[in-house]
Amino acid sequence: MRALMIQGTTSDAGKSTLVGALGRLFARRGIRVAPFKPQNMALNSAVTTDGGEIGRAQALQAQACGVEPHTDMNPVLLKPASDTGAQVIIQGKVLGNMQALDYHEYKLTAKNAVLESFARLKDQYDLVLVEGAGSPAEINLRDNDIANMGFAEAVDCPVVLIADIDRGGVFAHLVGTLELLSQSERNRVVGFVINRFRGDLALLQSGLDWLEQRTGKPVLGVLPYLHDLYLDAEDAISTQQARRDTKLKVVVPVLPRISNHTDFDTLRLHPEVDLQFVSVRERLPECDLVILPGSKNVRADLNHLKGNKWQSQLDRHLRYGGKLIGICGGLQMLGRTVCDPEGIEDKPGTEGGFGYLDYTTTLTPQKALKNVSGVLALNESTTDIPLQGYEIHCGVSQGNGLNNPAILIRDENEMRPEGAVSADNQVLATYVHGLFDLPGIQQAILQWAGLDSSAAVNLTDHRQHQLDRLADVVDEHMCKDWLEKFETCSSELAHQSNEDS
Incomplete structure (x- = not known):
């Protein structure tokens, strides 16, 4: 007993x-x-x-x-x-x-x-x-x-x-x-x-x-x-219906190997956000923000998105002023290429990314596993907003696009730049999961995406x-x-x- x-x-x-x-x-x-x-x-x-x-x-x-x-x-x-x-x-x-x-x-x-x-x-x-x-x-x-x-x-x-x-x-x-x-x-x-x-x-x-x-x-x-x-789902994705009378529409494509979709639980609970999980085979609906989630097989999921014409749909979304976020595998998709020379996730090979940010990603056997803290680096007003999250990924990303970081991670006594924001301020990429969990960071990113509100969800409570x-x-x-x-x-x-x- x-x-x-x-x-x-x-x-x-x-x-x-x-x-x-x-x-x-x-x-x-x-x-x-x-x-x-x-x-x-x-x-x-x-x-x-x-x-x-x-x-x-x-x-x-x-x-x-x-x-x-x-x-x-x-x-x-x-x-x-x-x-x-x-x-x-x-x-x-x-x-x-x-x-x-x-x-x-x-x-x-x-x-x-x-x-x-x-x-x-x-x-x-x-x-x-x-x-x-x-x-x-x-x-x-x-x-x-x-x-x-x-x-x-x-x-x-x-x-x-x-x-x-x-x-x-x-x-x-x-x-x-x-x-x-x-x-x-x-x-x-x-x-x-x-x-x-x-x-x-x-x-x-x-x-x-x-x-x-x-x-x-x-x-x-x-x-x-x-x-x-x-509560945090083990794997199943909520089929909650779209809300009416919301101020911000957010779309997350359901990739065949989507991972850590619990990143979006706070958005699902937010009273002024209409979060929709949509099939990759569906047409991208009109929205304010698209989030590319994590993936256990980035190249295959990226190829699946491109095969279903998401490149042209994302181009149109950005052309009309929409915002785009990539988290973990989503970050890798937003760059120029994803290389897997050792076959970490699938057969060895390279897949071209969406190319919205100037960096390349190489998958390596060493897996980054760490809880992190830091601040949001979108602008000077966000650098005093505390951030907490975690990293789980095999990729190493390198390139000039990372010179304008999205986050500053606290490593002992230093602040390490992490992620990227595009020059036109429409695209944000990060390896950090749990990005929306803390109310302050949640409010700041949703404001960046176009939501003028002081409402926030405290996920811990x-x-x-x-x-x-x-x-x-x-x-x-x-x-x-x-x-x-x-x-x-x-x-x-x-x-x-x-x-x-």
């Missing part, structure tokens, strides 16, 4: 949010708790305090638990670069690119890193909340599994199975998943949680009774559908409010007897472990 694993019947069933909610709930009750995901496949990532890279969901869960994110919280991170291959990151550091079949064989080695990281967390915390990946009933992935039941069996961890009733078929999901597990795996499932329920619970009760009788396992909670719940909201819902709608017994057992075991040591 020093660990509890949340597994889902499908992807996006609510595993990440339930781990975050339980983490906040137990932390508020004085339990030292940490999140853990053995293996994560996601293009949204975060930089940890120990200088590594983990899935963004685990960084958010660490915040929910009131602890600093660490690479042990997500020892295996897979960042897809194509339909059959991914960059493999072990305990925060890049191992290299692997095809799916090669990684399937490598999992036996990766399991050692997973168990090492889990053991360290268990030694440091009273309770470790473990998140599974996808579904434990993926028959083709059962061999050498380290993401779901393979991990739970290895560490003898109880499992709660969560399913999303809003998708339909919730009883089939739960019963079918159990049927596809081995007997020992079924035995370690201690109960079910049904997520995103709308309506009168009385109408669901007969189904809950049948489920408990059919499986012999309790329903530990039915969590309601929460409207307007906005927003996250804390949403995490507390989640914890309150779990506290109200999950079985209180089970929560209290689990909490008491975890605390007693942790106390006994401390006495033994």
